[in-house]
Amino acid sequence: xxxxxxxxxxxxxxxxxxxxxxxxxxxxxxxxxxxxxxxxxxxxxxxxxxxxxxxxxxxxxxxxxxxxxxxxxxxxxxxxxxxxxxxxxxxxxxxxxxxxxxxxxxxxxxxxxxxxxxxxxxxxxxxxxxxxxxxxxxxxxxxxxxxxxxxxxxxxxxxxxxxxxxxxx
Numbered sequence: 001x002x003x004x005x006x007x008x009x010x011x012x013x014x015x016x017x018x019x020x021x022x023x024x025x026x027x028x029x030x031x032x033x034x035x036x037x038x039x040x041x042x043x044x045x046x047x048x049x050x051x052x053x054x055x056x057x058x059x060x061x062x063x064x065x066x067x068x069x070x071x072x073x074x075x076x077x078x079x080x081x082x083x084x085x086x087x088x089x090x091x092x093x094x095x096x097x098x099x100x101x102x103x104x105x106x107x108x109x110x111x112x113x114x115x116x117x118x119x120x121x122x123x124x125x126x127x128x129x130x131x132x133x134x135x136x137x138x139x140x141x142x143x144x145x146x147x148x149x150x151x152x153x154x155x156x157x158x159x160x161x162x163x164x165x166x167x168x169x
Contacts, residue, residue: 028067028068028069029145031063031141031154031156032066033063034046036061036062036160037059037062037124038052038059038168039128040163044128047166049162052166052167053168057113060110060111060123061117062107063076063143064104064105066099066103067103067147070093070147071145072146074145076091076144078142079141086115089117108121127168129167131166131167132165137162138161141155141160
């Protein structure tokens with residue numbers, strides 16, 4: 001099997017694991033993935049942790065998107081199950097990390113227990129955690145891509161669970 005076929009198959013698997021992802025009206029803007037630094041269970045399910053091993057922590061959320069043209073700004077909103085924005089941040093176009101292909105980008109964000117979001121310059125590796133209680137929240141991501149003449153909103157409708165406490169071995 002050649003490299004292009006393998007890449008296409010792995011991207012298909014990635015997209016299938018992300019749940020419901022949307023694209024812009026003409027299809028040139030797409031949310032490719034929403035992943036987290038921590039996962040729970042089998043199969044691995046993305047998780048955000050307010051505390052890790054008993055200490056306040058920050059959990060990384062990584063959003064993969066594709067868009068053509070020059071991106072001026074990307075606004076990321078995390079919404080609770082009622083649709084209320086609970087965390088938001090603006091990412092200048094120049095701060096987007098390059099994705100696997102031209103026109104693909106990654107946004108690495110650190111989320112704290114106080115619900116603040118800060119832009120990170122690196123993507124941390126994924127690791128498994130265990131949780132002792134039910135999630136305290138379930139968040140979805142809304143991404144607004146702004147270019148010089150237009151703004152497009154793309155969404156992830158599959159919730160990411162937030163846990164008050166996680167344990168990593």
